[in-house]
Amino acid sequence: MPPPTRARALPRTTFSATFSKFKTSTYTDQVRPSAVSQTHYIRSLSWNAPGTLIATGAADRTLRIWNPEKTNAKHSTELKGHQGAVERVAFHPNTETELASCSSDGMVRFWDVRSKAIVGEVKVGGEPFTLAWKPDGSAIVAGRKDNTLVAIDRAALAPVSEHKQSVQTNECVFDWAGKKQFLTTGDGSVRILDYPSFDSWFSLNAHTSSCTTLSMSPSGEYLATGGNDALVTLWDTSEWLCARTLHLVEGPVKSVDFSFDGSYITAGSEEDKGLQIAHTETGAIVHEMELPQPAAQVAWHPCRYTLAYSADGHGLKIIGIRSSLCTDNRSPSRTRLLGISPSHQTQNMDVLSPLNPATLFNAKGLVVVITGGGSGIGLAIASALYQNGAYKIYLLGRRQNVLDDAIKTLRSSPAAPKSSESALAAISADVTSTESIDAAVKQIAEETGHVDVLINNAGVTGPKNGRQLYEAESISQLRDLMLKDWDGWESAMAINTQSVVGVSAAFLPLLEAANTRRGWAAGxxxxSGNPRKQDASALEKIGADADDDRLAHIITVASVASFMRKSSAGLCYNASKSAAAQLGKILASFLAEWGVRSNVICPGPFPSEMTQGNSSSYGTNEVPQGRMGNVNDVAGQTLFLVGKGGAYINGTMQVTDGGRLSVFPSTY
Known part of the structure; x- marks a missing residue:
């Protein structure tokens, strides 16, 4: 299943105006009208991971899977099997068609909602009334009314351990790493336990009366708790301090939930005939609405500003339903089974949204490190970033005088931004020395605390024997040319290839820091189906666009020599640049789970120290464009890759060579 398409984030100033235009849909059991009674009230709501289905569990044993686009119960799926009230429903965090439920009958059941079949069940005894999936879906914890937590192995479908708590335990939830459990308790505190040991780690004095419910923000930055004191408290998870207290309901809080991007929060109560939505970062109430009945249970859609809530004895209501809530590659047979029209499976792009190249292709606010940034392509990259809004550009190189001259050159440009001298910094560093690079990392960490883009640009030609190989007139001469400057291979490979690994590794903590600064979950x-979560409210704090979902980025500058079978500069240059390009692709693969992108630029001939003495014009059999590359070519590609318009680019080879590979034998 591909990751669902997320909606654009709405800024606080326009949220209410937009949300107030959304219609409310009502879902009732018209097939069984007698069931719509006071005993039918919904006790639990759960969206599946892509937001294409929502489950409801009710006091009259009704467990139903709804297609949000169809309000009539005949388009829903009823799951039968529980012999008591359905206390909690919880979709698997990654598997869109698996649902867990627990009931006062003492059973935790696992369902395949496509076939309506029970695929597993575990008798936990007592009366289970809470469920909490571990984020990777490998385990689930059920809480019983006798204040006992039961850990269940999903694969084995068996209890692993039981843990009796010393106080009344109301609800539990995991952190996004699956290493901590948070419990609300009857004494008003939130207990934090290590998982899977369930050893006590910390306790928060959250409420003056019973603490009833809690929710973790999508980024993991905040934990929200609700209590019988009618308050919601937000806890900063980095220091476990209370960030703010919200008064969202007029009675005991029964549920609390964050919007998909973490920007907004709302709560439900059995006594308040209204809903209030607050801006998470400021606590300001951004939207209020009156309801005919109290809404005890609330649940935000996982990728839209769509809000589901229980309407007391009147079933389920959802605000903001529209066709094709999320992209979903379901087969026609599966969609018909769940009442989803196949014609509604395509998520259209918002072609009416403004598309401004000035916002798509700029470096506004970025902290960038460029190795070999004092000359050639590195200097051209720095110029493009400097003139287009980069907050800080660090030029790294071995020769301090070259770096200083580069900064003077950039500052002297008529296009240099005003009052931006502090945006450029030179650090003398040897990319082949881990000690030297570590010192540079330490300095940058102290000054900015993060790096958005790392550009591995340092490079040397190495032994120059490329063209001469084709001019040899004897085997012995060819042998000597192949071995020319043999000792130079070691240093060239260290700079062109080995440094890609060493420098990238050294900067990983600062790259991850850039991600967390943008609201991305760390680690x-x-x-499958488990995208990295982003708290879009963080973007507003740093002045970024609400739809900016860029991840930290490593760009490696290799060469078209990486792919050419003809050696023009030298065998070592071709080999080292081929290896650098391959490393860039490998980085993209194993850094994907860590939220760091990797792309490779493969330039053809450009003016630099390496190409001094070469002709600036070429025949069509060498470079069809007829010239060397220039600063426009570098700037265009750089701003595309680092800008918002290039956020979807990862693991690619970006060739800019005027067509050179088209007319030479190559493997590209």
């Missing part, structure tokens, strides 16, 4: 994210 390793794995699993």
């Amino acid at each position: 390793k994210v794995t699993g």
